Amino acid sequence: MNLKLVGKIVKSMALSEVNNDRGELRILENLDELRTDLADYIAELSEAAVKERGVFAIALSGGSLIDLMGKLCGAPYNKTIDWAKWYIFWADERVVAKNHSDSNYKLAKDGLLSKVPIVPSHVHSINDSVSAEEAADEYMFVIRQLVKTRMVSVSDISDCPKFDLILLGMGPDGHIASLFPNHSALDETDEWVTFIIDSPKPPPERITFTLPVINSASNVAMVVTGERKAEAVHLAIDNIGPDCPSLPARLVQPTKGKLVWFLDKPAASKLDGLQFSDGKFGIHFVRREKTNKSWESQCKRFSVV
Ligand SMILES: O=C(O)[C@H](O)[C@@H](O)[C@H](O)[C@H](O)COP(=O)(O)O
Known part of the structure; x- marks a missing residue:
């Protein structure tokens, strides 16, 4: 067993680790720290995209994510972010009316979009007055038009849209977006957006980006909190050998983009060999893992205590 790294959680700083092809791991001491780190991360990506392309194309999910993005509505972000350049997807x-309590649009509108100066015509939500299938087709058409005008970039290795950032939550079963374990929607590679009418998580009818679109993004953030998701986090991130189940979250592997995991300590608690302990300088993090890289080279990237 090799000691892989020793890190330190400093106030307002995420503990970061690059975990092979499973992306960057940021384990935050508590939800407040996670909210701050997530807001900083989104603000930085927004600034970089606006500088490079003049716009920021960001895709949201439902669930606890919007609440965890809440710091964006306050200082300094509400003033420093160039909200007029945001394009929201x-x-x-969920295929419900926009004013329904299950609507992800309503969740984002109430929790974020109505509190910052977003341009209403930049908000691309689905048509809520048609079937799931039609809503998926129409939504794909809208995205196609925006790809043509490069409001949304295009992947240089496929014809997929390349969103600047896709934010995903994860369920305890490892689902992401509305891609559930063992569901045929996971195999959809021809369409950018697909629909399901049998979601195991209510409501049953949903539309969802497909894996090729998610994996074409410039940045994908997985935002996962709480102990009940710890097992799925372990299965999605750790090296669990050839028997690895095809957990949707494990299939998030941006081809050229960057994947970052935002976890609180309970969600990270079943990661291989992870230990937290109180020390002179704060909370320490130790992770033991099978690795070919030397302890010294791993540690160069971290504040070693
Ligand atoms: O609309 C949805 O249901 C979602 O987009 C879904 O993928 C969600 O992100 C996860 O289920 C996590 O939800 P929680 O963070 O609330 O557990």
Whole structure:
């Protein structure tokens, strides 16, 4: 067993680790720290995209994510972010009326979009007055038009849209967006957006980005909190060998983009060999894992205590 790294959680700083092809791991001491780190991360990506392309195309999900993005509505972000350049999409949406309490649009509108100066015509939600299938087709058409005008970039290795950032939550079963374990929607590679009418998580009818679109993004953030998701986090991130189940969250592997996991300590608690302990300088993090890389080279990227 090799000691892989020793890190330190400093106030207002995420503990970061690059975990092979499973992306960057940021384990935050508590939800407040996670909210701050997530807001900083989104603000930085927004600034970089606006500088490079003049716009920021961001896709949201439902669930606890919007609440965890809440710091964006306050200082300094409400003033420093160039909100007029944001183009908003949904990685998945429940096929219900926009004013329904299950609507991801309503969740985002109430929790974020109505509190910052977003341009209303930049908000691309689904048509809520048609079937799931039609809503998926129409949504794909809208995205196609925006790809043509490069409001949304295009992947240089496929014809997929390349969102600047796709934000995903994860369920305890490892689902992401509305891509559930063992569901045929996971195999959809021809369409950018697909629909399901049998979601195991209510409501049953949903539209969702497909895996090729998610994996074409420039940045994908997985935002996962709480102990009940710890097992799925372990299965999605750790090296669990050839028997690895095809957990949707494990299939998030941006081809050229960057994947970052935002976890609180309970969600990270079943990661291989992870230990937290109180020390002179704060909370320490130790992770033991099978690795070929030397302890020294791993530690160069971290504040070693
Ligand atoms: O609309 C949805 O249901 C979602 O987009 C879904 O993928 C969600 O992100 C996860 O289920 C996590 O939800 P929680 O963070 O609330 O557990």
